[in-house]
Amino acid sequence: MLQKIEELRGQIRDRLTAVKSSDELKEFFTKYLGSKGAVSDLMKELGKLDKSERPAAGKLINDFKNEMMEDFKRVEADVANRERAAKYEREAVDITMPAEMREPGALHPVTMVFNQLADIFAGMGFTVYEGTEIEDDYHNFTALNTPQDHPARDKQDTFYITEDLLLRTQTSGGQIHCMETMEPPFKVIMPGRVFRCDDDATHSPMFHQMEGFVIDKNVSLSDLHGLLDKLAKAMFSPDTKTRFRPSFFPFTEPSVEVDISCCECGGKGCRLCKGTGWIEILGAGVVNRNVIRNCGLDPDEWTGLAFGAGLDRIAMLKYGVNNIHILFDGDKRALEQFRK
Template identity: 45%
Template structure:
């Protein structure tokens, strides 16, 4: 054992790098190494000598392990020292520019719309994108045989489950759980089977609802005009046109003066000088009956707008598909 120890120390002196050290480690401590073989051979030693010899072999093993660890630390330190001496860093060089990301134009507009309504006292509510037919249609006064369903090309998962075609179901869900007064907006993704330069199968909407005693069409007009003037500028003209929605009565389409031609008439506004921006109206009493509100006591208004539509007008974009192609040249402009 003493000869083995001295032989190991002589070989350790010849080590110049980590590869040499690894070879010695395998030679003495590997599965077929000298120490491992000695331990296995104890079975051939007379029983009375085994404890003493086993103890001595283990002492040699621990000595070798300690010396190998010390030598490894020394070699690694020397390697790091050589590396530091051979390499240099010029701290006068300018750093590499890493461009920062920014909000997608849809998210920018969505955040701006949400912030305006929050300042006007509206809260923000959310609901599921995979919706029951009841909440998406029935409770909004659109029964199964109603022709208004043709206005919304729907993705049906089953007869009773759809991808929501608007965020109006959130209004029903909130009114079921909360008594008047209520005042909130419902932003989120919606889905319809439609695709061209102004429509995509998935897009974003923000719908709003206000219900209380004594709410009139004047309140609706005042809120929406205030919103549109903050969104597009104080001087933008606003008009309301009679329209039809099953869940509001009376209903209106809301237009703003064309921001591209200032009302003179162009290709975008089809020479009318006006651009349709959202739909709105007073909540139909039938809807209140579904959620347990007394239409004789309460009244309210609702409105809805497409975020892509507003973004296209705000940034003069003529193809909605640009928002979803993620061309970095397009997105860099925002």
């Protein structure tokens, strides 16, 4: 037995010094020290011994096993240290190396314009209502007092999805949704994308509108003027002037086009304002009594104001962009110039 132990001790120590990795260590353990390893096998030999010799031999084997376990643990700790050091070495980061530059993104000019407008209107107590881009004929046209034969309903102007569903051509449909779902009085702005079959330097098939809508008692055209004058001054400059010109929209009566004094020349006349000193920025009006009635409110009790502005047009004016496609082509060189 002693001889066998000595033999195995020599073998184990040789193999243990040769172990290089934790995988090899595991293999070694199974082969020699595990429950089916060579050291446990020694225990089986006990049966072959004379009964009187068994206790001493058993102790011998146990001591041997403990001794080998200690050797094993020492090597195990060594291997773990070595492997950790190697890992640190491998994953070392040179913090003096120049970093890869990441360019910060920037807000799109239309987003900047909307954010500014939202700020201005929030200050006047408006909330934001976001409608859906797919609208039905009723909300986009009928409820807005647009007759069946109105040219805006033409398939040449409107993207129809089905007979009844279409991509909204204006955010005004939001007015109807608001009147259907909100308790008056209320003041909302409704920003969003709208779609029309139209494409040239100043028109894009997709563009952005923002609708403003007020339902309250005794509001009038002069309230509208005050509101829009405040808007123009906040949006462009404190000395911007506004003027109303009579116009026509099916859903407002009276309807007006709103001009601001030219932001380029201040009203003296230049190329931007085509020498007139004025630039048209939005359409507005007092909500037509029919529209209010269509939504189940009493037009003798409730009055309304509505205005719709093209966010892209305002962005173009504000940032001096002369082609609407520059806003939507996604050309970084163009968009970078708006970064603040």
